[in-house]
Amino acid sequence: MSLKIKWVESVDSLKGGKKPSSKASSRTISRPSSPALLDVSGVIVDGVDSDVELAAARFEALGSAKRLSIYRVLVQAGKEGLPVGKIQQQLDIPASTLSHHLTKLIQTGLIKQTRVSRTLQCKADFDNMTQLISFLLEKCCVADDDCC
Secondary structure (H helix, E strand, C coil): CEEEEEECCCHHHHHHHCCCCCCCEEEEEECCCCCCCCCCCCCEECCEEHHHHHHHHHHHHHCCHHHHHHHHHHHHHCCCCEEHHHHHHHHCCCHHHHHHHHHHHHHCCCEEEEEECCEEEEEECHHHHHHHHHHHHCCCCCCCCCCC
């Protein structure tokens, strides 16, 4: 899916019904292949519960050893999280590789990233972590009361 965007030289040309100047240009950009996290809980698509889909996406994100290591470091860091540079130092991961893995964890809602001045701060989303663990334990031992 493509989206056509009209670039204008200033915001003023968009106000008050003014037409964009002749310097405006059009560009077509493609939609990102991996969309931002959407809350789709409770929706059933093609016979699959969206809670199952969301859990599968989160487990898939944690299926990489590097991403699992990043996530564990952030969980251990607590509610304050860590700056990206500290994560990079602790795990000895190149910046571009770390950025790729952080993006996947952010898209699945496992971590949050905020900017504090010039520093990117990452922290685990403990609510979503608890939700993922609860998903696994939701019907634990239904058939066998003595299992846990």
